[in-house]
Amino acid sequence: MQQIREAILSGDRSEGTYAALKVPESYRAVTVHKDETEMFAGMASRDKDPKKSLHLDDVPIPELAPGEALVAVMASAINYNTVWTSIFEPLPTFGFLERYAKLSPWAKRHDLPYHIVGSDLAGVVLRTGPGVHIWKPGQEVVAHCLSVELEHHDGHNDTMMDPEQRIWGFETNFGGLAELAIVKANQLMPKPAHLSWEEAACPGLVNSTAYRQLISKNGAAMKLGDRVLIWGASGGLGSYATQMCLAGGGTPVCVVSSEDKADIVRKMGAELVIDRRAGGYTFWKDPQTQDPKEWRRFGADIRKLTGGYDVDIVFEHPGRETFGASVFVTRKGGTITTCASTSGYMHEYDNRYLWMNLKRIVSSHFANYREAWEANDLINRGLTHPTLSKTYALADVGQAATDVHHNLHQGKVGVLCLAPEEGLGVTNPEKREALLPQINRFRNV
Numbered sequence: 001m002q003q004i005r006e007a008i009l010s011g012d013r014s015e016g017t018y019a020a021l022k023v024p025e026s027y028r029a030v031t032v033h034k035d036e037t038e039m040f041a042g043m044a045s046r047d048k049d050p051k052k053s054l055h056l057d058d059v060p061i062p063e064l065a066p067g068e069a070l071v072a073v074m075a076s077a078i079n080y081n082t083v084w085t086s087i088f089e090p091l092p093t094f095g096f097l098e099r100y101a102k103l104s105p106w107a108k109r110h111d112l113p114y115h116i117v118g119s120d121l122a123g124v125v126l127r128t129g130p131g132v133h134i135w136k137p138g139q140e141v142v143a144h145c146l147s148v149e150l151e152h153h154d155g156h157n158d159t160m161m162d163p164e165q166r167i168w169g170f171e172t173n174f175g176g177l178a179e180l181a182i183v184k185a186n187q188l189m190p191k192p193a194h195l196s197w198e199e200a201a202c203p204g205l206v207n208s209t210a211y212r213q214l215i216s217k218n219g220a221a222m223k224l225g226d227r228v229l230i231w232g233a234s235g236g237l238g239s240y241a242t243q244m245c246l247a248g249g250g251t252p253v254c255v256v257s258s259e260d261k262a263d264i265v266r267k268m269g270a271e272l273v274i275d276r277r278a279g280g281y282t283f284w285k286d287p288q289t290q291d292p293k294e295w296r297r298f299g300a301d302i303r304k305l306t307g308g309y310d311v312d313i314v315f316e317h318p319g320r321e322t323f324g325a326s327v328f329v330t331r332k333g334g335t336i337t338t339c340a341s342t343s344g345y346m347h348e349y350d351n352r353y354l355w356m357n358l359k360r361i362v363s364s365h366f367a368n369y370r371e372a373w374e375a376n377d378l379i380n381r382g383l384t385h386p387t388l389s390k391t392y393a394l395a396d397v398g399q400a401a402t403d404v405h406h407n408l409h410q411g412k413v414g415v416l417c418l419a420p421e422e423g424l425g426v427t428n429p430e431k432r433e434a435l436l437p438q439i440n441r442f443r444n445v
Helices: 002-010 015-020 080-087 094-101 197-201 204-215 238-247 259-268 292-306 323-329 351-355 369-380 394-405 429-442
Strands: 026-033 055-060 068-078 114-116 121-128 140-143 180-184 188-190 227-231 251-256 272-275 284-286 311-316 330-338 360-363 388-393 412-416
Touching: 002 068, 002 121, 015 121, 026 394, 055 114, 055 394, 068 140, 068 197, 068 394, 080 394, 121 180, 121 197, 188 369, 197 388, 197 412, 204 238, 204 311, 204 369, 227 238, 227 323, 238 251, 238 259, 238 369, 251 259, 251 292, 259 272, 259 429, 272 292, 292 323, 311 323, 323 330, 323 351, 388 394, 394 412
Parallel strands: 227 251, 227 311, 251 272, 311 330, 330 360, 388 412
Antiparallel strands: 026 055, 026 114, 068 121, 068 180, 068 412, 121 140, 140 188
16 A cells, blocks of 8 residues: 555546556455444434544555546545444445345355445546546546446436436445545546545535535525525535535525634635524424424514515525524525435425425536536535545544534545645646635635
């Protein structure tokens, strides 16, 4: 592995150099273990500790399938799906791997007693399998996490509709929180040359998810002038939605949970901010009963900021805790676009405020390859920027996931894999210098 690291750090990207490198028989990877899925049985979610379930193991390199690439991972990042995997909620991910294994002999490789997690990476292609033509050893890449088979006709208008659509590193094995990773070639995209490895690794999943949910015709299709309520606007997902709203001529109304987080979104350029904790909104009287009076109070506070207007779009991802309020505060004819549900999947809302006011609920889940490519191109062109707040070593992924689990982070949390330190990997310093003021606004948010 040291030889691979040295080749990458040398800056040599010639195909022959990487084709000649010997690929080791094993590599270090962050895993959960199948025989530990009951370790947190009976515990509340908040008490489950990712530091106990996430392991750094030496694992063998599987055979590369047709259409796949083996990538040396310089950096990765933590997503909420890593937290879900680590606490075995809403269910252990090994069921995903077992079902995938029934698909084909190649898919059977994924059904192992361990699951290598991680749905982001930035690195360098080492090998490609049969049938890969565009990507070559030595190319610098980032990966998005949509894994599709594309045999079924339903996947060919929008690949997110493929019946075999999965999230790499969550519903498949061999993920990005490792020294090496296996991805399908149609997950790869060019690494932005002005970013370091850890900066390039962190946008992937959340940047693409925000793009589909807010900008794409498959989501809210935001247009110039739209007012957009963004929950968790300083977080991993919301920070990209906030940037896209601003860059696209929208007006974000940013909901955050502290004055520190309010300062973060103001630093991004947002002017309309609601601190929900300072506001003391209690949307639920008890675990079974919501409080419409609090919806009304919340809506009135939004209108105070917008000059009397309700929002056109709600960028919704907390789920159960906020969904009733989100439906209520959207303007007549507006759109609530939803994904994730980090506070609970069983949403409740008063349908009168939806049906009688012609509002729409649009579901959104990650992004197809085209959407992910376009979202990555926004980063590459300097129209949006990584929101990386902290970077951990691979050995400390348990702590990194714990930070995300307990909402102790801002923006994204990065992980150094083969990269020995932060700040490496910039291959276009002139472009970086030109964009540095914007990069610094969003870095260490």
